[in-house]
Amino acid sequence: MTNGNDKPVILLENVEKVYKTKAGPLRVLKGVNLSINAGEFVAIVGPSGSGKSTLINMITGIDRPTSGEVFVAGQRLTHLSENAVAKWRGKNVGVVFQFFQLLPTLTVLENVMMPMHYVGTYKGQRRQRAMELLELVDLPDVAHKYPSQISGGQQQRAAIARALANDPPVIVGDEPTGNLDMVSAGLIFALFEDLVSQGKTIVMVTHDRDLAGQIPRVEEVRDGQLVPADQIDERLVARAQD
Numbered sequence: 001m002t003n004g005n006d007k008p009v010i011l012l013e014n015v016e017k018v019y020k021t022k023a024g025p026l027r028v029l030k031g032v033n034l035s036i037n038a039g040e041f042v043a044i045v046g047p048s049g050s051g052k053s054t055l056i057n058m059i060t061g062i063d064r065p066t067s068g069e070v071f072v073a074g075q076r077l078t079h080l081s082e083n084a085v086a087k088w089r090g091k092n093v094g095v096v097f098q099f100f101q102l103l104p105t106l107t108v109l110e111n112v113m114m115p116m117h118y119v120g121t122y123k124g125q126r127r128q129r130a131m132e133l134l135e136l137v138d139l140p141d142v143a144h145k146y147p148s149q150i151s152g153g154q155q156q157r158a159a160i161a162r163a164l165a166n167d168p169p170v171i172v173g174d175e176p177t178g179n180l181d182m183v184s185a186g187l188i189f190a191l192f193e194d195l196v197s198q199g200k201t202i203v204m205v206t207h208d209r210d211l212a213g214q215i216p217r218v219e220e221v222r223d224g225q226l227v228p229a230d231q232i233d234e235r236l237v238a239r240a241q242d
């Protein structure tokens with residue numbers, strides 16, 4: 001499934017991101033270096049506006065750096081066209097957002113089948129794999145419902161099933177539990193832990209200090225840069241006492 005060696009599956013080299021705003025250029029990422037190996041589970045924390053989503057968007061290729069290099073799952077992203085990045089992302093990175101973003105006019109099953117359409121999986125196979133994924137996230141009973149007919153926690157599990165459709169080595173979440181109650185958040189977290197134990201690499205932004213405290217590696221974005229591990233703000237991460 002993944003290349004379980006210690007070559008980084010995500011590598012950011014001196015990534016800078018400057019947005020053009022009416023008030024002038026806004027430097028959001030100021031030289032970020034980040035190396036994540038296959039099978040790592042990484043939390044991204046930091047205050048609102050510090051650049052966490054911007055950083056995540058560099059990894060998914062949803063946005064591109066102003067300068068610097070990004071390599072994910074063996075691909076250099078910075079010189080690919082937008083179309084090529086979208087195609088690449090469909091196979092290599094599963095993305096989970098805070099507000100689920102399921103298509104409202106499709107059933108849960110059809111939502112999960114959707115990414116497979118783009119990579120040319122046969123229709124019968126799409127349906128079978130989508131059902132298997134819905135079982136994995138414990139949602140087989142709502143396969144034929146529409147997103148508006150199920151709870152937020154269920155929608156997020158469906159979104160995770162969709163993110164897994166093409167068996168990507170990397171899964172990225174931008175506050176995937178940010179809009180869920182504690183129980184639903186716990187279920188999502190347990191699912192992520194399972195995926196990591198199966199060799200997936202997961203990077204997730206979270207404002208939940210208890211969740212962050214359970215994630216083996218934490219990176220803090222502060223003022224557009226990553227903070228050294230021993231200087232991470234303990235208000236953002238609750239490490240279990242032992």
Ligand SMILES: Nc1ncnc2c1ncn2[C@@H]1O[C@H](COP(=O)(O)OP(=O)(O)OP(=O)(O)O)[C@@H](O)[C@H]1O
Pocket residue numbers: 019020021026028046047048049050051052053054055
């Ligand atoms: N497309 C854009 N154009 C201009 N400025 C932007 C754009 N996207 C983000 N920004 C600015 O960049 C900074 C970092 O934004 P970002 O969304 O990465 O923060 P964040 O850490 O994810 O915050 P939050 O915790 O609130 O989600 C903010 O000042 C934001 O206003």
Ligand SMILES: [Mg+2]
Pocket residue numbers: 052053054174
């Ligand atoms: Mg954000």
